[in-house]
Amino acid sequence: MFKIEDIRKDFPILSRKVHGKPLVYLDNGATSQTPIQVINTIVDYYSNYNANIHRGVHTLSQEATDKYETARYKIQNHFNAKHAHEIILTSGTTESINLVAHGFASLLKKNDEVIVSSLEHHSNIVPWQMLCEKTGAFLKVIPMNDEGDLVMEEYDKLLSKKTKLVFVNHISNALGTINPIKYIIEKGHQVGAAVLIDGAQACPHIKPDVQELDVDFYVASAHKMCGPTGVGMLYGKESWLKKLPPYQGGGEMIAEVTFEKTTYANLPHKFEAGTPNICGGIAFGTAIDYLNNIGFDNIATYEHELLEYATKKLLEIEGLKIYGTSKNKTSVISFNLNGIHPYDVGTILDKLGIAVRTGHHCAQPIMAYYKIPGTVRASFAFYNTKEEIDVLVEGVKKAKMMLS
Amino acid sequence: MTIQEIQNDIKDEFSMFDDWEERYQYMIDLGKTLPLIEPKYKTDDYIIKGCQSKVWVHADLIHDKIVFTADSDAIITKGIIAILIRVFSNQHPKHIIEANTDFIDDIGLKEHLSPTRANGLVSMIKQLKMYAIAYQTQLQ
Numbered sequence: 001m002f003k004i005e006d007i008r009k010d011f012p013i014l015s016r017k018v019h020g021k022p023l024v025y026l027d028n029g030a031t032s033q034t035p036i037q038v039i040n041t042i043v044d045y046y047s048n049y050n051a052n053i054h055r056g057v058h059t060l061s062q063e064a065t066d067k068y069e070t071a072r073y074k075i076q077n078h079f080n081a082k083h084a085h086e087i088i089l090t091s092g093t094t095e096s097i098n099l100v101a102h103g104f105a106s107l108l109k110k111n112d113e114v115i116v117s118s119l120e121h122h123s124n125i126v127p128w129q130m131l132c133e134k135t136g137a138f139l140k141v142i143p144m145n146d147e148g149d150l151v152m153e154e155y156d157k158l159l160s161k162k163t164k165l166v167f168v169n170h171i172s173n174a175l176g177t178i179n180p181i182k183y184i185i186e187k188g189h190q191v192g193a194a195v196l197i198d199g200a201q202a203c204p205h206i207k208p209d210v211q212e213l214d215v216d217f218y219v220a221s222a223h224k225m226c227g228p229t230g231v232g233m234l235y236g237k238e239s240w241l242k243k244l245p246p247y248q249g250g251g252e253m254i255a256e257v258t259f260e261k262t263t264y265a266n267l268p269h270k271f272e273a274g275t276p277n278i279c280g281g282i283a284f285g286t287a288i289d290y291l292n293n294i295g296f297d298n299i300a301t302y303e304h305e306l307l308e309y310a311t312k313k314l315l316e317i318e319g320l321k322i323y324g325t326s327k328n329k330t331s332v333i334s335f336n337l338n339g340i341h342p343y344d345v346g347t348i349l350d351k352l353g354i355a356v357r358t359g360h361h362c363a364q365p366i367m368a369y370y371k372i373p374g375t376v377r378a379s380f381a382f383y384n385t386k387e388e389i390d391v392l393v394e395g396v397k398k399a400k401m402m403l404s
Numbered sequence: 405m406t407i408q409e410i411q412n413d414i415k416d417e418f419s420m421f422d423d424w425e426e427r428y429q430y431m432i433d434l435g436k437t438l439p440l441i442e443p444k445y446k447t448d449d450y451i452i453k454g455c456q457s458k459v460w461v462h463a464d465l466i467h468d469k470i471v472f473t474a475d476s477d478a479i480i481t482k483g484i485i486a487i488l489i490r491v492f493s494n495q496h497p498k499h500i501i502e503a504n505t506d507f508i509d510d511i512g513l514k515e516h517l518s519p520t521r522a523n524g525l526v527s528m529i530k531q532l533k534m535y536a537i538a539y540q541t542q543l544q
Binding site: 019347 | 456458477480
């Protein structure tokens with residue numbers, strides 16, 4: 001097991017103050033903080049070998065290309081993809097999803113069906129709604145229950161030969177539920193549907209094996225995995241990526257261009273038009289190294305302890321209700337105080353130096369299910385401590401006192 | 405009282421507080437004095453779109469002065485709108501349009517003034533002034 005004091009030293013931001021109080025950062029579900037190793041990679045890139053990649057014969061360009069492609073291998077290994085060219089570097093999860101949705105616009109027909117879950121982030125609902133509007137396909141939704149689990153019997157009923165695509169998040173951002181994706185993928189494949197799993201919330205906590213899952217597409221963002229913002233990835237099975245048309249036209253994604261006809265580059269470059277976020281991609285690689293050095297088993301064990309401790313402590317506060325009580329969840333606690341708006345609680349907590357997320361968490365259908373305007377969401381990372389949870393609990397008590 | 409005089413009063417009241425807690429507690433208490441909007445106006449037509457909490461505002465022209473009523477589902481937001489209404493209600497539209505709102509800065513609520521802030525204080529001020537512009541046109 002790691003030493004938490006050592007880990008915290010890796011994150012310069014954790015020693016800053018907010019409103020004169022030590023920062024307690026519990027908004028890891030929105031974005032994770034950045035360790036010095038990743039920051040150093042970014043500084044090193046711009047200090048020593050900033051250049052455009054894949055084109056230059058000069059040394060800087062070659063160095064940058066090597067490091068960028070090394071990052072792709074790191075991502076490949078991390079997710080256990082069969083080929084490096086099955087890893088497409090994107091600007092993040094949202095772009096990855098849009099890339100696939102765009103590609104399927106030419107593969108779907110009228111009356112085909114697309115299944116999403118009721119636990120989705122808006123970025124995993126809206127692109128599919130747009131796709132359905134464009135193609136005349138129908139969007140079907142897997143319902144959830146009070147605990148925040150998806151109802152698998154209902155999923156089974158939704159599946160048919162008409163189902164062409166299934167999109168589910170690995171972990172719900174609003175509630176922390178870990179969805180039974182293995183089952184979802186298997187069942188989807190039985191009717192011949194492709195399955196995309198949104199791993200944005202899962203990847204900071206879990207190391208997914210895309211071959212073992214047999215998933216068709218898996219997407220994630222670097223900035224939730226201790227990497228920088230503006231970079232992410234799409235894993236796609238080679239056969240699917242070959243079938244999908246390019247997403248954007250531009251440099252890098254072409255093999256040959258004449259005014260009569262352009263032939264597209266091979267994978268992965270077919271989907272990587274223009275100059276990519278080179279520095280971000282390389283730093284994403286460093287972030288993956290960093291997390292693997294700590295070890296995902298260690299991370300899971302430690303975060304589970306934090307979750308149990310925080311759940312127990314928060315539930316001792318009278319009138320506090322936790323939303324999302326699945327047996328399978330990660331270190332996310334969405335809660336409300338009876339009769340108090342989450343925005344008010346978040347404002348008071350901010351004054352105490354505690355960063356939480358308040359609102360609907362871009363998952364309005366979930367809030368509609370519970371008939372609430374939103375929640376306060378505390379999401380923990382491996383660099384958080386039980387002492388910080390104590391500060392949160394005291395902060396919530398203070399908010400309750402002031403706001404009641 | 406003029407808008408400026410009311411603003412000065414509010415500044416005086418807030419200057420008595422030593423820390424954010426007292427300021428917020430006072431604001432929360434002010435929220436309880438908010439002249440509440442009639443239920444029939446508590447609809448989407450009267451909502452000020454902020455990201456997180458809902459705010460409804462209604463304005464009546466009584467003689468040549470505007471009387472505001474409002475409500476919110478969040479207490480702190482209610483306090484903020486109560487302060488604004490105390491400043492702007494029962495004033496001539498022209499004076500509302502011309503008023504500046506620097507006092508918000510002076511009472512230690514500057515952080516709420518940022519246009520990106522989710523509570524929509526900027527949208528609230530804008531909406532109150534929009535009502536004033538509409539009624540000003542009517543008066544002319």
